[in-house]
Amino acid sequence: MTTTGRIALDVMGGDHAPRLILEGALRATDPAQDDGLPAERILLVGPEEEIRRILAEHSAEDRFSILNSVEVIGMDEKPGIALRAKPKATIPMCIQAVKSGEAAAAVSMGNTGAMVGAATLILRTLPGVRRPGIAVTTSMTGKAMTLLDMGANAAPRGSDLVEYAIMGAALQEGVLGVQRPRVGLLNIGEEDQKGTDLTKEARGLLLESNLNFVGNIEPDGLFSDNADVVVTDGFTGNVVIKLIEGFGAFLLGKVINGAQDAGSPVPKEVLGKVMASVDYSEYGGALLLGVQGVVVIGHGRSDANAVYNALKAAAQAVDSDVNGKTVAALAGRA
Amino acid sequence: MTTTGRIALDVMGGDHAPRLILEGALRATDPAQDDGLPAERILLVGPEEEIRRILAEHSAEDRFSILNSVEVIGMDEKPGIALRAKPKATIPMCIQAVKSGEAAAAVSMGNTGAMVGAATLILRTLPGVRRPGIAVTTSMTGKAMTLLDMGANAAPRGSDLVEYAIMGAALQEGVLGVQRPRVGLLNIGEEDQKGTDLTKEARGLLLESNLNFVGNIEPDGLFSDNADVVVTDGFTGNVVIKLIEGFGAFLLGKVINGAQDAGSPVPKEVLGKVMASVDYSEYGGALLLGVQGVVVIGHGRSDANAVYNALKAAAQAVDSDVNGKTVAALAGRA
Numbered sequence: 001m002t003t004t005g006r007i008a009l010d011v012m013g014g015d016h017a018p019r020l021i022l023e024g025a026l027r028a029t030d031p032a033q034d035d036g037l038p039a040e041r042i043l044l045v046g047p048e049e050e051i052r053r054i055l056a057e058h059s060a061e062d063r064f065s066i067l068n069s070v071e072v073i074g075m076d077e078k079p080g081i082a083l084r085a086k087p088k089a090t091i092p093m094c095i096q097a098v099k100s101g102e103a104a105a106a107v108s109m110g111n112t113g114a115m116v117g118a119a120t121l122i123l124r125t126l127p128g129v130r131r132p133g134i135a136v137t138t139s140m141t142g143k144a145m146t147l148l149d150m151g152a153n154a155a156p157r158g159s160d161l162v163e164y165a166i167m168g169a170a171l172q173e174g175v176l177g178v179q180r181p182r183v184g185l186l187n188i189g190e191e192d193q194k195g196t197d198l199t200k201e202a203r204g205l206l207l208e209s210n211l212n213f214v215g216n217i218e219p220d221g222l223f224s225d226n227a228d229v230v231v232t233d234g235f236t237g238n239v240v241i242k243l244i245e246g247f248g249a250f251l252l253g254k255v256i257n258g259a260q261d262a263g264s265p266v267p268k269e270v271l272g273k274v275m276a277s278v279d280y281s282e283y284g285g286a287l288l289l290g291v292q293g294v295v296v297i298g299h300g301r302s303d304a305n306a307v308y309n310a311l312k313a314a315a316q317a318v319d320s321d322v323n324g325k326t327v328a329a330l331a332g333r334a
Numbered sequence: 335m336t337t338t339g340r341i342a343l344d345v346m347g348g349d350h351a352p353r354l355i356l357e358g359a360l361r362a363t364d365p366a367q368d369d370g371l372p373a374e375r376i377l378l379v380g381p382e383e384e385i386r387r388i389l390a391e392h393s394a395e396d397r398f399s400i401l402n403s404v405e406v407i408g409m410d411e412k413p414g415i416a417l418r419a420k421p422k423a424t425i426p427m428c429i430q431a432v433k434s435g436e437a438a439a440a441v442s443m444g445n446t447g448a449m450v451g452a453a454t455l456i457l458r459t460l461p462g463v464r465r466p467g468i469a470v471t472t473s474m475t476g477k478a479m480t481l482l483d484m485g486a487n488a489a490p491r492g493s494d495l496v497e498y499a500i501m502g503a504a505l506q507e508g509v510l511g512v513q514r515p516r517v518g519l520l521n522i523g524e525e526d527q528k529g530t531d532l533t534k535e536a537r538g539l540l541l542e543s544n545l546n547f548v549g550n551i552e553p554d555g556l557f558s559d560n561a562d563v564v565v566t567d568g569f570t571g572n573v574v575i576k577l578i579e580g581f582g583a584f585l586l587g588k589v590i591n592g593a594q595d596a597g598s599p600v601p602k603e604v605l606g607k608v609m610a611s612v613d614y615s616e617y618g619g620a621l622l623l624g625v626q627g628v629v630v631i632g633h634g635r636s637d638a639n640a641v642y643n644a645l646k647a648a649a650q651a652v653d654s655d656v657n658g659k660t661v662a663a664l665a666g667r668a
Contacts, residue, residue: 188568188572195488222577223581223584235570236573242522243577246555247577247578249557251582254607255586258600258604261604262603267592267596273588274588
């Protein structure tokens with residue numbers, strides 16, 4: 001059996017583990033699925049006995065290889081402490097599988113900090129990268145936009161943001177085929193003197209780089225296709241992604257309930273389309289860019305469909321050699 | 335004529351100046367208005383000749399006192415340079431009127447940085463306040479929530495956030511009558527170790543304070559009535575307010591167009607209610623807290639209704655003696 005391009009999937013990550021994680025793996029490898037993955041591309045990491053029992057319910061007991069791991073790092077555990085205490089938990093085991101070559105990618109819906117920590121410590125960063133960054137690619141405007149860092153690095157340097165820009169551009173170019181991706185810097189004004197010391201430093205470095213830097217992007221400009229890649233610090237990025245998610249649900253809830261109460265409900269297909277455009281589960285999870293391996297971090301609330309999309313995103317990142325392209329781009333930086 | 339509680343209004347501030355600014359003043363002082371203001375509470379600051387000409391169209395040529403000022407600081411001018419070059423422009427003149435006692439409050443829909451700069455330099459901060467902060471009070475959940483700083487201070491210290499918390503709580507208690515307002519710290523997780531050096535420092539100081547500190551508030555928690563006051567740095571706060579505005583318009587546009595195209599438009603009264611809850615013009619502008627005087631900064635896109643709400647907010651802040659209460663609260667800090 002080949003292990004080329006295999007994806008190690010953390011069966012115990014997220015709010016709906018292990019059941020919906022396994023259902024996602026089953027869906028991704030459903031032979032009836034047009035763009036499905038071969039089952040041998042997935043390596044399940046989790047408690048073997050329980051996994052086989054659940055798979056048996058789907059008559060798929062032997063569909064996947066399994067790496068047995070009975071320990072779990074909880075969503076609220078402190079990453080550093082948990083990784084030291086449980087080196088054989090599913091998250092570090094997934095990452096170890098990438099390190100050893102048993103897998104090319106790791107996917108988890110679990111503790112984000114533990115995934116970032118394990119990946120950074122075990123896989124190490126790519127040459128030319130100081131700190132990895134979490135990239136989320138949305139398609140709110142109908143066009144893919146990659147935002148990073150979404151929370152790996154709350155206090156970056158200006159040079160980190162340039163590395164994020166290079167990595168985000170390599171992702172857009174290498175995976176999505178966007179030529180000379182437009183790179184923007186999230187800021188609170190369009191003028192160059194706006195923002196913090198960090199944004200001023202990053203802006204100067206981005207202007208000097210050979211990237212296609214289009215300048216500052218204001219938060220409301222995220223919804224008008226002004227850039228293909230937008231970089232920011234991990235604190236702000238995490239605020240942005242959580243605000244979009246929370247405010248989207250809040251606002252749509254108001255419209256749905258209001259229209260319902262007024263006796264003219266919003267058509268389901270309209271809501272479906274709008275929600276899909278802002279729904280995290282459609283994004284396929286976040287990519288941790290800048291480590292030696294493909295690492296996908298899904299949303300804790302992921303359902304089977306989100307797991308399926310995360311597995312597809314991981315396969316796509318492996319198959320398009322995002323990291324090889326990123327290393328080349330980093331080597332060629334101005 | 336008494337000048338007690340007078341509001342100096344920058345007639346030249348914002349995208350729709352001077353016409354809609356004057357219409358806002360007219361509406362606020364319309365005798366037919368139940369909760370209107372007496373005309374003598376408003377001091378117009380701007381080009382006298384042009385103002386009288388526009389007011390004459392409304393047969394109100396002599397309704398207001400006017401402080402003549404023919405210079406304007408543009409929306410995109412650098413505040414420091416503009417204030418030095420144009421000390422007699424409408425914005426510094428409004429602030430000077432507060433300094434001299436001709437007015438108790440200044441209201442402008444113009445250059446935010448110039449308002450903050452002029453207020454800080456000319457009025458000085460309240461005793462116990464290092465840097466003023468911009469507070470926006472929203473009622474998205476149906477309950478007033480005060481967010482600050484929304485952009486006056488992009489790189490605060492932890493102690494600044496505590497001062498913002500005290501000032502926000504004094505506003506909630508003094509103006510809105512909320513007892514022991516719940517104070518939250520905007521952060522990217524609920525756990526204490528989350529966030530930046532700033533959030534960690536601020537969290538420690540808030541825990542030691544005698545405020546009713548309820549802990550970290552995640553961005554998606556802003557929509558669930560978890561706190562009455564939420565503090566953050568001015569960069570993040572500005573991102574939050576601009577994202578809510580931009581994303582709200584984007585998402586509602588998608589729903590409206592989608593429902594329209596599907597032949598079952600969302601009822602106008604439903605949209606009206608939802609939009610009012612997220613519409614900046616209903617907030618009455620932002621209060622610059624921490625300076626010796628009441629300073630209201632409206633949205634650049636303000637229409638007559640927004641100007642009217644900003645004038646009412648200024649009058650309310652003056653009449654409830656927000657600053658007196660803030661000084662008392664600051665003096666009593668732990």
